[in-house]
Amino acid sequence: MQRLPGYTYGTPLVPQSPVSLREFEWMKATAMFTDEDVRYLRMSLAILADQTAEIVEKWYEFVGSQPQLIRYYSTPAGMPLQDYLARTFARFQQWIIDTAEANYDQDWLNYQYEIGLRHHHTKKNRTDAAPALPHIHYRYMVPLIYPIVATLKPFLARKGHSPEEVEKMWEAWLKAVLLSVALWSQPYVKPGEF
Protein backbone atom coordinates (compact mmCIF):
# COMPACT_ATOMS: atom_id res chain seq x y z
CA MET A 1 0.00 0.00 0.00
CA GLN A 2 1.15 3.51 -0.87
CA ARG A 3 1.85 5.59 2.22
CA LEU A 4 0.97 9.28 2.45
CA PRO A 5 4.17 11.36 2.37
CA GLY A 6 5.26 11.97 5.94
CA TYR A 7 2.56 9.80 7.51
CA THR A 8 4.52 7.46 9.77
CA TYR A 9 1.74 6.15 12.08
CA GLY A 10 2.53 2.64 13.28
CA THR A 11 6.06 2.61 11.88
CA PRO A 12 9.39 2.38 13.74
CA LEU A 13 10.04 6.02 12.74
CA VAL A 14 7.65 7.15 15.49
CA PRO A 15 9.21 7.60 18.95
CA GLN A 16 7.72 6.06 22.08
CA SER A 17 5.24 8.34 23.86
CA PRO A 18 6.47 9.67 27.22
CA VAL A 19 2.88 9.21 28.45
CA SER A 20 1.88 5.63 29.30
CA LEU A 21 -1.42 3.99 28.33
CA ARG A 22 -2.26 3.82 32.02
CA GLU A 23 -1.70 7.57 32.47
CA PHE A 24 -3.81 8.12 29.37
CA GLU A 25 -6.65 6.14 31.00
CA TRP A 26 -6.68 8.74 33.79
CA MET A 27 -6.78 11.54 31.23
CA LYS A 28 -9.74 9.86 29.50
CA ALA A 29 -11.59 9.57 32.81
CA THR A 30 -10.94 13.29 33.42
CA ALA A 31 -12.64 14.11 30.09
CA MET A 32 -15.54 11.71 30.89
CA PHE A 33 -14.47 9.71 27.85
CA THR A 34 -16.03 6.22 27.87
CA ASP A 35 -16.68 3.24 25.59
CA GLU A 36 -19.84 4.99 24.48
CA ASP A 37 -17.64 7.70 22.99
CA VAL A 38 -15.63 5.06 21.15
CA ARG A 39 -18.89 3.76 19.66
CA TYR A 40 -20.00 7.25 18.57
CA LEU A 41 -16.60 8.06 17.07
CA ARG A 42 -16.83 4.85 15.05
CA MET A 43 -20.36 5.74 13.98
CA SER A 44 -18.91 9.01 12.67
CA LEU A 45 -16.33 7.14 10.58
CA ALA A 46 -18.82 6.03 7.93
CA ILE A 47 -20.27 9.55 7.83
CA LEU A 48 -17.01 11.45 7.58
CA ALA A 49 -14.91 9.08 5.45
CA ASP A 50 -15.98 10.53 2.09
CA GLN A 51 -16.15 14.13 3.36
CA THR A 52 -12.62 14.57 4.70
CA ALA A 53 -11.41 16.78 1.82
CA GLU A 54 -14.37 19.12 2.22
CA ILE A 55 -13.86 19.33 6.00
CA VAL A 56 -10.15 20.08 5.73
CA GLU A 57 -10.94 22.71 3.08
CA LYS A 58 -13.14 24.51 5.63
CA TRP A 59 -10.36 24.37 8.23
CA TYR A 60 -7.86 25.72 5.72
CA GLU A 61 -10.24 28.53 4.75
CA PHE A 62 -10.38 29.55 8.38
CA VAL A 63 -6.62 29.25 8.99
CA GLY A 64 -5.97 31.12 5.73
CA SER A 65 -8.21 33.98 6.91
CA GLN A 66 -6.26 34.38 10.18
CA PRO A 67 -2.91 36.16 9.85
CA GLN A 68 -1.76 34.91 13.28
CA LEU A 69 -2.23 31.30 12.04
CA ILE A 70 -1.28 31.27 8.36
CA ARG A 71 2.17 32.56 9.25
CA TYR A 72 3.06 29.14 10.63
CA TYR A 73 2.55 27.74 7.12
CA SER A 74 4.68 30.57 5.71
CA THR A 75 8.31 31.59 5.42
CA PRO A 76 9.61 33.98 8.09
CA ALA A 77 9.13 36.72 5.46
CA GLY A 78 5.42 35.84 5.28
CA MET A 79 5.14 33.87 2.02
CA PRO A 80 2.64 30.97 2.35
CA LEU A 81 4.15 27.65 1.27
CA GLN A 82 1.75 25.83 -1.06
CA ASP A 83 3.64 22.50 -1.02
CA TYR A 84 3.71 22.46 2.76
CA LEU A 85 -0.01 23.25 2.91
CA ALA A 86 -0.81 20.49 0.41
CA ARG A 87 1.22 17.83 2.19
CA THR A 88 -0.27 18.57 5.60
CA PHE A 89 -3.75 18.72 3.99
CA ALA A 90 -3.52 15.01 3.16
CA ARG A 91 -2.31 14.06 6.65
CA PHE A 92 -5.13 16.13 8.14
CA GLN A 93 -7.64 14.04 6.17
CA GLN A 94 -5.97 10.91 7.46
CA TRP A 95 -6.18 12.26 11.02
CA ILE A 96 -9.97 12.50 10.72
CA ILE A 97 -10.07 8.81 9.81
CA ASP A 98 -7.63 7.84 12.57
CA THR A 99 -9.58 9.81 15.20
CA ALA A 100 -12.89 8.29 14.12
CA GLU A 101 -11.40 4.79 14.21
CA ALA A 102 -10.70 5.39 17.91
CA ASN A 103 -8.05 2.73 18.45
CA TYR A 104 -6.42 4.00 21.60
CA ASP A 105 -3.45 1.67 21.57
CA GLN A 106 0.31 2.21 21.88
CA ASP A 107 0.67 3.07 18.17
CA TRP A 108 -1.98 5.73 18.48
CA LEU A 109 -0.40 7.13 21.65
CA ASN A 110 3.05 7.23 20.05
CA TYR A 111 1.72 9.08 17.02
CA GLN A 112 0.14 11.71 19.28
CA TYR A 113 3.62 12.32 20.63
CA GLU A 114 4.89 12.64 17.05
CA ILE A 115 2.12 15.15 16.17
CA GLY A 116 2.99 17.20 19.27
CA LEU A 117 6.64 17.26 18.22
CA ARG A 118 5.61 18.35 14.71
CA HIS A 119 3.89 21.44 16.12
CA HIS A 120 6.78 22.11 18.50
CA HIS A 121 10.19 23.30 17.26
CA THR A 122 11.64 19.81 17.85
CA LYS A 123 10.18 18.51 14.58
CA LYS A 124 8.15 21.24 12.89
CA ASN A 125 8.99 21.49 9.15
CA ARG A 126 11.25 18.40 9.17
CA THR A 127 8.71 16.00 7.68
CA ASP A 128 8.15 18.17 4.61
CA ALA A 129 11.53 19.97 4.50
CA ALA A 130 9.52 23.20 4.70
CA PRO A 131 11.29 26.57 5.12
CA ALA A 132 8.48 27.80 7.42
CA LEU A 133 8.41 29.40 10.88
CA PRO A 134 10.12 26.88 13.16
CA HIS A 135 7.60 26.60 16.03
CA ILE A 136 3.85 26.93 16.63
CA HIS A 137 3.26 28.98 19.75
CA TYR A 138 1.29 27.10 22.33
CA ARG A 139 -1.12 29.96 22.94
CA TYR A 140 -3.06 29.05 19.78
CA MET A 141 -3.26 25.27 20.31
CA VAL A 142 -6.14 25.18 22.83
CA PRO A 143 -8.20 28.02 21.26
CA LEU A 144 -8.10 26.30 17.84
CA ILE A 145 -10.05 23.38 19.31
CA TYR A 146 -13.25 25.38 18.87
CA PRO A 147 -13.04 25.93 15.07
CA ILE A 148 -11.90 22.33 14.58
CA VAL A 149 -14.92 20.82 16.31
CA ALA A 150 -17.46 23.49 15.28
CA THR A 151 -16.66 22.83 11.61
CA LEU A 152 -17.43 19.14 12.01
CA LYS A 153 -20.99 19.44 13.26
CA PRO A 154 -22.82 20.10 9.96
CA PHE A 155 -20.86 17.29 8.30
CA LEU A 156 -21.96 14.87 11.01
CA ALA A 157 -25.58 15.85 10.37
CA ARG A 158 -25.51 15.32 6.61
CA LYS A 159 -26.30 11.62 6.42
CA GLY A 160 -29.69 11.48 8.08
CA HIS A 161 -28.76 10.57 11.66
CA SER A 162 -31.04 11.69 14.48
CA PRO A 163 -30.23 14.96 16.30
CA GLU A 164 -29.40 12.88 19.40
CA GLU A 165 -26.91 10.76 17.47
CA VAL A 166 -25.34 13.84 15.89
CA GLU A 167 -25.00 15.44 19.31
CA LYS A 168 -23.43 12.30 20.82
CA MET A 169 -20.98 11.96 17.94
CA TRP A 170 -20.06 15.61 18.24
CA GLU A 171 -19.49 15.36 22.01
CA ALA A 172 -17.30 12.30 21.47
CA TRP A 173 -15.29 14.34 18.95
CA LEU A 174 -14.95 17.24 21.37
CA LYS A 175 -13.57 14.92 24.06
CA ALA A 176 -11.27 13.18 21.56
CA VAL A 177 -9.81 16.48 20.35
CA LEU A 178 -9.33 17.75 23.92
CA LEU A 179 -7.46 14.54 24.74
CA SER A 180 -5.30 14.75 21.61
CA VAL A 181 -4.36 18.38 22.19
CA ALA A 182 -3.60 17.55 25.84
CA LEU A 183 -1.13 14.88 24.66
CA TRP A 184 0.34 17.19 22.00
CA SER A 185 1.15 19.68 24.79
CA GLN A 186 3.72 17.43 26.38
CA PRO A 187 6.77 18.71 24.42
CA TYR A 188 5.86 22.30 25.34
CA VAL A 189 5.58 21.74 29.09
CA LYS A 190 8.51 22.10 31.49
CA PRO A 191 10.07 18.85 32.71
CA GLY A 192 8.05 17.26 35.51
CA GLU A 193 5.09 19.62 35.09
CA PHE A 194 3.08 17.65 32.56
Add this chain to the structure above:
Amino acid sequence: MQRLPGYTYGTPLVPQSPVSLREFEWMKATAMFTDEDVRYLRMSLAILADQTAEIVEKWYEFVGSQPQLIRYYSTPAGMPLQDYLARTFARFQQWIIDTAEANYDQDWLNYQYEIGLRHHHTKKNRTDAAPALPHIHYRYMVPLIYPIVATLKPFLARKGHSPEEVEKMWEAWLKAVLLSVALWSQPYVKPGEF
Protein backbone atom coordinates in the same frame (compact mmCIF):
# COMPACT_ATOMS: atom_id res chain seq x y z
CA MET B 1 -17.57 45.24 50.72
CA GLN B 2 -16.39 41.93 52.20
CA ARG B 3 -13.91 40.15 49.93
CA LEU B 4 -13.91 36.38 49.47
CA PRO B 5 -10.83 34.90 51.19
CA GLY B 6 -8.04 34.69 48.62
CA TYR B 7 -9.99 36.38 45.83
CA THR B 8 -7.64 39.13 44.72
CA TYR B 9 -9.11 40.04 41.28
CA GLY B 10 -8.46 43.68 40.45
CA THR B 11 -6.14 44.28 43.41
CA PRO B 12 -2.42 45.18 43.39
CA LEU B 13 -1.70 41.66 44.73
CA VAL B 14 -2.22 40.26 41.22
CA PRO B 15 0.87 40.25 38.99
CA GLN B 16 0.85 41.64 35.46
CA SER B 17 0.00 39.05 32.80
CA PRO B 18 2.92 38.12 30.54
CA VAL B 19 0.35 37.99 27.70
CA SER B 20 -0.73 41.37 26.31
CA LEU B 21 -4.31 42.38 25.48
CA ARG B 22 -3.27 42.57 21.83
CA GLU B 23 -1.92 39.00 21.89
CA PHE B 24 -5.12 37.93 23.58
CA GLU B 25 -7.11 39.45 20.70
CA TRP B 26 -5.32 37.02 18.37
CA MET B 27 -6.15 34.13 20.69
CA LYS B 28 -9.82 35.19 20.68
CA ALA B 29 -9.85 35.30 16.87
CA THR B 30 -8.35 31.77 16.84
CA ALA B 31 -11.28 30.52 18.95
CA MET B 32 -13.79 32.41 16.74
CA PHE B 33 -14.72 34.42 19.82
CA THR B 34 -16.65 37.58 18.87
CA ASP B 35 -18.83 40.30 20.42
CA GLU B 36 -21.79 37.97 19.92
CA ASP B 37 -20.15 35.61 22.43
CA VAL B 38 -19.78 38.48 24.88
CA ARG B 39 -23.52 39.11 24.55
CA TYR B 40 -24.39 35.45 25.12
CA LEU B 41 -22.06 35.16 28.11
CA ARG B 42 -23.81 38.19 29.62
CA MET B 43 -27.19 36.65 28.85
CA SER B 44 -26.01 33.63 30.86
CA LEU B 45 -25.15 35.81 33.85
CA ALA B 46 -28.76 36.35 34.91
CA ILE B 47 -29.43 32.62 34.44
CA LEU B 48 -26.43 31.32 36.34
CA ALA B 49 -26.07 33.92 39.12
CA ASP B 50 -28.39 32.15 41.59
CA GLN B 51 -27.28 28.65 40.56
CA THR B 52 -23.52 28.90 41.15
CA ALA B 53 -23.51 26.81 44.34
CA GLU B 54 -25.43 24.00 42.65
CA ILE B 55 -23.11 24.05 39.63
CA VAL B 56 -19.93 23.96 41.69
CA GLU B 57 -21.43 21.11 43.75
CA LYS B 58 -21.78 19.08 40.54
CA TRP B 59 -18.15 19.82 39.61
CA TYR B 60 -17.00 18.82 43.07
CA GLU B 61 -19.00 15.59 42.89
CA PHE B 62 -17.18 14.73 39.70
CA VAL B 63 -13.74 15.71 40.99
CA GLY B 64 -14.43 13.84 44.24
CA SER B 65 -15.25 10.69 42.25
CA GLN B 66 -11.93 10.79 40.37
CA PRO B 67 -8.90 9.61 42.37
CA GLN B 68 -6.48 11.21 39.87
CA LEU B 69 -8.12 14.60 40.56
CA ILE B 70 -9.10 14.64 44.23
CA ARG B 71 -5.48 14.02 45.19
CA TYR B 72 -4.65 17.61 44.25
CA TYR B 73 -7.03 18.72 47.01
CA SER B 74 -5.40 16.24 49.40
CA THR B 75 -2.26 15.88 51.47
CA PRO B 76 0.57 13.89 49.88
CA ALA B 77 -0.63 10.97 52.08
CA GLY B 78 -4.05 11.19 50.39
CA MET B 79 -6.21 12.92 53.01
CA PRO B 80 -8.71 15.35 51.35
CA LEU B 81 -8.51 18.84 52.88
CA GLN B 82 -12.01 20.08 53.67
CA ASP B 83 -10.97 23.69 54.39
CA TYR B 84 -9.07 23.91 51.12
CA LEU B 85 -12.05 22.48 49.22
CA ALA B 86 -14.43 24.94 50.89
CA ARG B 87 -12.30 28.00 50.19
CA THR B 88 -11.80 27.17 46.53
CA PHE B 89 -15.52 26.33 46.26
CA ALA B 90 -16.39 29.98 46.91
CA ARG B 91 -13.83 31.28 44.41
CA PHE B 92 -15.16 28.84 41.83
CA GLN B 93 -18.62 30.34 42.24
CA GLN B 94 -17.12 33.79 41.79
CA TRP B 95 -15.34 32.59 38.65
CA ILE B 96 -18.67 31.67 37.07
CA ILE B 97 -19.86 35.24 37.64
CA ASP B 98 -16.61 36.75 36.37
CA THR B 99 -16.64 34.59 33.23
CA ALA B 100 -20.27 35.45 32.49
CA GLU B 101 -19.57 39.17 32.98
CA ALA B 102 -17.07 38.87 30.11
CA ASN B 103 -15.01 41.97 30.81
CA TYR B 104 -11.87 41.16 28.91
CA ASP B 105 -9.74 43.97 30.28
CA GLN B 106 -6.28 44.13 31.86
CA ASP B 107 -7.61 43.17 35.33
CA TRP B 108 -9.28 40.10 33.87
CA LEU B 109 -6.14 39.15 31.95
CA ASN B 110 -3.93 39.58 35.02
CA TYR B 111 -6.23 37.39 37.10
CA GLN B 112 -6.03 34.63 34.49
CA TYR B 113 -2.27 34.69 35.02
CA GLU B 114 -2.86 34.43 38.77
CA ILE B 115 -5.22 31.45 38.32
CA GLY B 116 -2.61 29.74 36.11
CA LEU B 117 0.01 30.26 38.82
CA ARG B 118 -2.38 28.85 41.44
CA HIS B 119 -2.63 25.57 39.51
CA HIS B 120 1.13 25.53 38.87
CA HIS B 121 3.64 24.91 41.65
CA THR B 122 4.56 28.62 41.67
CA LYS B 123 1.50 29.49 43.76
CA LYS B 124 -0.58 26.36 44.39
CA ASN B 125 -1.62 26.09 48.07
CA ARG B 126 -0.22 29.54 49.00
CA THR B 127 -3.55 31.37 48.96
CA ASP B 128 -5.13 29.00 51.46
CA ALA B 129 -1.98 27.83 53.29
CA ALA B 130 -3.05 24.30 52.29
CA PRO B 131 -0.74 21.31 52.94
CA ALA B 132 -1.80 19.71 49.64
CA LEU B 133 0.10 18.30 46.64
CA PRO B 134 2.23 21.18 45.37
CA HIS B 135 1.42 21.14 41.63
CA ILE B 136 -1.45 20.19 39.31
CA HIS B 137 -0.08 18.21 36.39
CA TYR B 138 -0.84 19.84 33.08
CA ARG B 139 -2.11 16.62 31.51
CA TYR B 140 -5.45 17.03 33.28
CA MET B 141 -6.04 20.73 32.54
CA VAL B 142 -7.29 20.43 28.96
CA PRO B 143 -9.33 17.21 29.45
CA LEU B 144 -11.20 18.77 32.41
CA ILE B 145 -12.67 21.36 30.03
CA TYR B 146 -15.27 18.81 28.96
CA PRO B 147 -16.84 18.13 32.40
CA ILE B 148 -16.73 21.85 33.21
CA VAL B 149 -18.74 22.88 30.17
CA ALA B 150 -20.95 19.77 29.95
CA THR B 151 -22.16 20.37 33.51
CA LEU B 152 -23.28 23.88 32.63
CA LYS B 153 -25.67 23.04 29.82
CA PRO B 154 -28.72 21.90 31.83
CA PHE B 155 -28.34 24.93 34.11
CA LEU B 156 -28.39 27.25 31.09
CA ALA B 157 -31.64 25.63 29.93
CA ARG B 158 -33.47 25.98 33.24
CA LYS B 159 -34.90 29.46 32.83
CA GLY B 160 -37.03 29.09 29.73
CA HIS B 161 -34.67 30.30 27.01
CA SER B 162 -35.06 28.93 23.49
CA PRO B 163 -32.90 25.96 22.44
CA GLU B 164 -31.03 28.30 20.05
CA GLU B 165 -30.22 30.72 22.86
CA VAL B 166 -29.10 27.90 25.15
CA GLU B 167 -26.87 26.54 22.40
CA LYS B 168 -25.35 29.97 21.70
CA MET B 169 -24.70 30.61 25.40
CA TRP B 170 -23.13 27.20 25.74
CA GLU B 171 -20.85 27.71 22.72
CA ALA B 172 -19.78 31.09 24.12
CA TRP B 173 -18.93 29.31 27.39
CA LEU B 174 -16.94 26.63 25.58
CA LYS B 175 -14.87 29.29 23.79
CA ALA B 176 -14.42 31.29 27.01
CA VAL B 177 -13.17 28.24 28.94
CA LEU B 178 -10.81 27.23 26.10
CA LEU B 179 -9.37 30.76 26.15
CA SER B 180 -9.00 30.79 29.94
CA VAL B 181 -7.27 27.41 30.07
CA ALA B 182 -5.00 28.53 27.20
CA LEU B 183 -3.93 31.53 29.31
CA TRP B 184 -3.56 29.40 32.45
CA SER B 185 -1.08 27.22 30.53
CA GLN B 186 1.51 29.96 30.28
CA PRO B 187 3.39 29.15 33.54
CA TYR B 188 3.69 25.50 32.46
CA VAL B 189 5.18 26.17 29.03
CA LYS B 190 8.92 26.43 28.38
CA PRO B 191 10.28 29.98 27.93
CA GLY B 192 9.61 31.32 24.43
CA GLU B 193 7.30 28.45 23.45
CA PHE B 194 3.99 29.91 24.60
